[in-house]
Amino acid sequence: MPEPAISSSLPRVLSGMRPTGKLHLGNYMGALANWVKLQDSAQYDCYFFIADVHALTTDYADTSNILPNTLEVALDFLAAGLDPKRCTIFVQSHAKQHYELPLLLGMITPLGWLERVPSYKEMQENLESKDLTTYGFLGYPVLMASDILLYQPQFVPVGQDQQAHVELTREVARRFNQFYKLDGSEVLPEPKVLLTPSPKLPGTDGRKMSKSYGNTIQLTDPEPVIRQKLKTMVTDPARVRRTDPGDPDLCPVGDLHKVFSTAETLAKVYDGCRSAGIGCIECKSWAADALVQVLQPIQARRASFTESQVFEILEDGSNRARARAEQTMVEVRAAMQLTPPTSARP
Numbered sequence: 322m323p324e325p326a327i328s329s330s331l332p333r334v335l336s337g338m339r340p341t342g343k344l345h346l347g348n349y350m351g352a353l354a355n356w357v358k359l360q361d362s363a364q365y366d367c368y369f370f371i372a373d374v375h376a377l378t379t380d381y382a383d384t385s386n387i388l389p390n391t392l393e394v395a396l397d398f399l400a401a402g403l404d405p406k407r408c409t410i411f412v413q414s415h416a417k418q419h420y421e422l423p424l425l426l427g428m429i430t431p432l433g434w435l436e437r438v439p440s441y442k443e444m445q446e447n448l449e450s451k452d453l454t455t456y457g458f459l460g461y462p463v464l465m466a467s468d469i470l471l472y473q474p475q476f477v478p479v480g481q482d483q484q485a486h487v488e489l490t491r492e493v494a495r496r497f498n499q500f501y502k503l504d505g506s507e508v509l510p511e512p513k514v515l516l517t518p519s520p521k522l523p524g525t526d527g528r529k530m531s532k533s534y535g536n537t538i539q540l541t542d543p544e545p546v547i548r549q550k551l552k553t554m555v556t557d558p559a560r561v562r563r564t565d566p567g568d569p570d571l572c573p574v575g576d577l578h579k580v581f582s583t584a585e586t587l588a589k590v591y592d593g594c595r596s597a598g599i600g601c602i603e604c605k606s607w608a609a610d611a612l613v614q615v616l617q618p619i620q621a622r623r624a625s626f627t628e629s630q631v632f633e634i635l636e637d638g639s640n641r642a643r644a645r646a647e648q649t650m651v652e653v654r655a656a657m658q659l660t661p662p663t664s665a666r667p
């Protein structure tokens with residue numbers, strides 16, 4: 322079996338993303354850009370996956386988009402700069418251990434732990450059109466914990482708002498280790514949170530950038546589309562007329578400038594907006610310039626990959642992921658006395 326892409330002596334990190342289609346700037350700044358930095362640092366053994374089984378927890382009634390969306394997300398991973406020679410990129414469902422470990426961990430996870438997960442009731446309220454009273458949706462946190470623990474990572478890179486998910490994973494690992502040990506040793510290490518920068522990135526309507534709001538700027542949007550979307554973007558409500566001064570700190574366009582514009586442009590934005598020396602149209606045009614500079618090289622990399630190349634990369638990454646996941650499962654099965662303990666360790 323192929324070995325992991327990077328020496329296992331490095332601390333391992335793991336993270337993933339659901340295949341909801343082409344990714345947007347919020348996905349890029351909130352996760353992808355940070356993953357690329359971790360990979361490029363050469364300090365971590367990086368595993369990044371596309372969580373297609375996760376999609377079934379809410380979209381089980383229509384699975385027709387899962388495969389094409391998986392391809393789109395994989396393309397965006399590569400376009401953003403993830404390199405299959407320096408990290409392991411794989412598809413969740415292609416490593417069958419992602420089906421086995423959730424069943425075993427589900428045997429020991431208290432029902433109350435699942436019902437108290439903040440996203441459980443929140444998603445039921447936000448997705449009222451879907452029947453989420455299913456075993457799979459309730460057990461989603463166990464599936465997520467299994468995804469992480471399968472690779473025995475030291476760190477999970479997340480933004481501050483996602484720490485609760487990792488804490489539940491730590492609790493599940495702790496409970497497993499209380500019940501089961503292998504030769505007196507714990508099998509599932511409790512992963513630590515690796516906090517990554519997650520800048521405030523508003524959508525075109527001023528709310529958090531999200532596909533569900535229809536307010537996104539996609540990584541694949543061509544320049545004319547980016548400029549058109551920014552033209553309609555909401556601004557500081559204090560600027561009713563061109564002559565009214567504004568405040569970039571209260572403006573969604575100002576938030577984009579803080580993330581993507583140069584210090585020189587940002588200084589012009591603050592000075593011009595607060596003095597009413599520039600109008601919102603000009604300010605939005607500068608923001609569009611900055612976004613185009615960021616997205617053009619990403620789009621060029623995306624165009625360099627063929628569909629067959631992407632599937633080959635995913636197959637190779639999934640082979641490596643299966644090999645690493647099976648190392649964990651051999652220990653898990655032996656610790657639970659589902660196989661002779663001699664099969665786990667020499």
